[in-house]
Amino acid sequence: MRYRFVLVLAGLMLGLWVAPVFGHAADEGGVANAATEVKQAIAFLEGTKDIEAAEMKIKDAMNAEGSEDLNKDKLNQALGTLKKQDVETAKKLLAESLGKDPQTAEELTLRSSYTGSALNNGLLLAACVLILIGGTVVFKVKASH
Amino acid sequence: MSQDKGLKAWFRQRFPLATFGYEVPPHANTFLFSLGGITMISVVILVVTGIILAQFYSPNPETANQSIRILLTQYRMGSFIRGLHAWAAQIAVISLLLHLLRVLFYGSYKKPREINWLIGVVLFVLMVGLFFTGTVIKWDQEGFEALSHTIAVSKLLGPLGFYLSPTFISNISLLGKFFTLHLSLLPILLMVVLVIHLYLIKMLKVSPLPWEPSNLNPGKHTFVQHFYKLIGYFFVVLGLIFILSVLFPPELGPVPVKGVEASKPPWLFMGIFSIENWAGIPGLVWGSLVVFALLILVPVIDRGKSQLFRDRKAVVSLYTIICLVMAGLTLYAYVTKPKQHIGMGSEGKNIPIADNTKDIESQKGQPPVVKGINESLGIVNQLKTAVANKDAVNAKTLAAKLDEALDPIKKDIKAKDPDLVNDLKSDDLIDLFKDASPDFAKANSLLDSIQKALEKAKDMFTGATGSMATKDGMAGKLSAAMDLVDQIKDAVKDKDMTKASSKAGDLDKALDPLKDDLKSKDPSLVKDLDTDSLMDMLKDASPDIAKINSMLDAMDKALDKAKDMYAK
Numbered sequence A: 001m002r003y004r005f006v007l008v009l010a011g012l013m014l015g016l017w018v019a020p021v022f023g024h025a026a027d028e029g030g031v032a033n034a035a036t037e038v039k040q041a042i043a044f045l046e047g048t049k050d051i052e053a054a055e056m057k058i059k060d061a062m063n064a065e066g067s068e069d070l071n072k073d074k075l076n077q078a079l080g081t082l083k084k085q086d087v088e089t090a091k092k093l094l095a096e097s098l099g100k101d102p103q104t105a106e107e108l109t110l111r112s113s114y115t116g117s118a119l120n121n122g123l124l125l126a127a128c129v130l131i132l133i134g135g136t137v138v139f140k141v142k143a144s145h
Numbered sequence B: 001m002s003q004d005k006g007l008k009a010w011f012r013q014r015f016p017l018a019t020f021g022y023e024v025p026p027h028a029n030t031f032l033f034s035l036g037g038i039t040m041i042s043v044v045i046l047v048v049t050g051i052i053l054a055q056f057y058s059p060n061p062e063t064a065n066q067s068i069r070i071l072l073t074q075y076r077m078g079s080f081i082r083g084l085h086a087w088a089a090q091i092a093v094i095s096l097l098l099h100l101l102r103v104l105f106y107g108s109y110k111k112p113r114e115i116n117w118l119i120g121v122v123l124f125v126l127m128v129g130l131f132f133t134g135t136v137i138k139w140d141q142e143g144f145e146a147l148s149h150t151i152a153v154s155k156l157l158g159p160l161g162f163y164l165s166p167t168f169i170s171n172i173s174l175l176g177k178f179f180t181l182h183l184s185l186l187p188i189l190l191m192v193v194l195v196i197h198l199y200l201i202k203m204l205k206v207s208p209l210p211w212e213p214s215n216l217n218p219g220k221h222t223f224v225q226h227f228y229k230l231i232g233y234f235f236v237v238l239g240l241i242f243i244l245s246v247l248f249p250p251e252l253g254p255v256p257v258k259g260v261e262a263s264k265p266p267w268l269f270m271g272i273f274s275i276e277n278w279a280g281i282p283g284l285v286w287g288s289l290v291v292f293a294l295l296i297l298v299p300v301i302d303r304g305k306s307q308l309f310r311d312r313k314a315v316v317s318l319y320t321i322i323c324l325v326m327a328g329l330t331l332y333a334y335v336t337k338p339k340q341h342i343g344m345g346s347e348g349k350n351i352p353i354a355d356n357t358k359d360i361e362s363q364k365g366q367p368p369v370v371k372g373i374n375e376s377l378g379i380v381n382q383l384k385t386a387v388a389n390k391d392a393v394n395a396k397t398l399a400a401k402l403d404e405a406l407d408p409i410k411k412d413i414k415a416k417d418p419d420l421v422n423d424l425k426s427d428d429l430i431d432l433f434k435d436a437s438p439d440f441a442k443a444n445s446l447l448d449s450i451q452k453a454l455e456k457a458k459d460m461f462t463g464a465t466g467s468m469a470t471k472d473g474m475a476g477k478l479s480a481a482m483d484l485v486d487q488i489k490d491a492v493k494d495k496d497m498t499k500a501s502s503k504a505g506d507l508d509k510a511l512d513p514l515k516d517d518l519k520s521k522d523p524s525l526v527k528d529l530d531t532d533s534l535m536d537m538l539k540d541a542s543p544d545i546a547k548i549n550s551m552l553d554a555m556d557k558a559l560d561k562a563k564d565m566y567a568k
Helices: A002-022 A034-046 A051-063 A072-083 A087-097 A118-140 B006-014 B032-054 B064-074 B078-106 B114-137 B141-164 B174-204 B223-247 B267-296 B313-335 B345-349 B368-388 B392-416 B418-422 B426-434 B440-462 B471-493 B497-521 B523-527 B531-539 B545-567
Strands: none
Touching (some): A034 A051, A034 A087, A051 A087, A072 A087, B064 B078, B114 B174, B114 B267, B141 B267, B392 B418, B497 B523
């Protein structure tokens, strides 16, 4: 029975290995307008940091429908900064090319950080107190005799 | 007699906790056997923080991501509460996996605990489901792509995938359904199955260790001690989550864009992601099914009576290999690019997302009424999509948004052509979508007439070619310039020099084409519109605020005077 199971498992593994044959092919889904191409470029830079894909999207945007509504100077600057591998600046430039403020643009990831404020430090202090209390309880609980 | 008096006695009589004082083996109170309890602690934190977060969340594709942004930027503790929820989820899943591995390697699924193992697998699947739906509902690029994968899987499953299909209860968005799953169905199922799991642990008792027991920890060990330790772990976990939330607050990705696969899933799904990269959606489905099948079949694979390690070497080795393979697939996923194989074209096209393609650049120099008309036309397009998808919930929100956008411009439109305003029937639209089963055909017809009226109004205000070279065009551009001056004043008041500089640059671009015409009418006006000097002053390391404000006031007066000139 165990051998049969191993055979079945091996068969499944083999099936997975050849499954690329049945892999779902890319579906083009139509042509995007210029603003969408720029947003896709930002998505690549925010997500997988795929500079090559982002550059392609920016170049597509320059020739796509609606490109006259974009700031092409900013797009060219973005291409330049991507060549220097400066992804952060490129993202801001791409947001600006859409007429958005990089500080508030929804096309960019919203990142918070530790600011060292009184509230943050208070919460860290509270955390230390909680861990101390918890640790004391865990180590103090012992078997009864 | 003294035992029956006092607060302790009062409490003991009403909460007979002594029933929990049953004996447990010494190893039951160790850390490894507390992992399940730590998972439960994390779930409690998730429920509490989740209830708070739900108050601020909008389960609508148009506004979901934005509602989270508002929570993070406008509420002082917003980021912290969200951080607690996100990190509690991570700890819940990590402790759950460790608990599962502990049970697996220790053989704690052996007779008579096989059914409890299966119940545990169900709990694992429910927790994975909660983690997945939680990823989707934040509605950033990662969440959107996760949902698109779900739709692709539902297509592959055919009739079995009906719940995950956008066409099932089509007037409710998939995002809304996932929110319902995350908030109600999955947590309720989790609680019910958890109660059964805990009951069986109590009845079947804690499983023995997979080696000969030693007497290193003598004394009476009871469940009460386990309970007290869990309280201790609660404080430790809470403290840890506090620290993580403050030092490493979770990010929120961008509003999603269709047409690309530009993100990777959370770490829990990376192993399956590798398989999907090789074998497409079928690989994702089959890979998940194989993992699930392996978990379900564990009591069948390891049927031997002995729980001891020394008698289960082959099986333990097999588990180790499988774990290493999954770990390897997970690490591999981090170094590979996602392939664009689900296309997002057909899977993604029916998922509405926020259409925030407002181009501030292209709207510069336009009077407020034209901006309002453009905004309204944008909303009409979104409404038409919602109506085409029979998405009544979305359509209702958009109808209210359209009404808000039309309100301030109706007066200007009425001044030019009173009949046009009669076609801007946003109130009728709102009434239509109040109905549980709205008449979508009527909605379409209303939207067509609103669209025609708005386009006619736009032509009236901009001219047929959209040219702004008319008297009205100059007035519009000067109004826009005055708006920019106000924005610079506000930025200076807030001491936001970066924003002020940026707006000054915009003002410079807006005024450049107008200066020749203004100079021909009144040369003294141009003297007060010295945007170059303004920009230089704003870039200064220690800007002279009083001087800048005085310059802005002079610009305001000059622009006002110029506007009057063109109005005559």
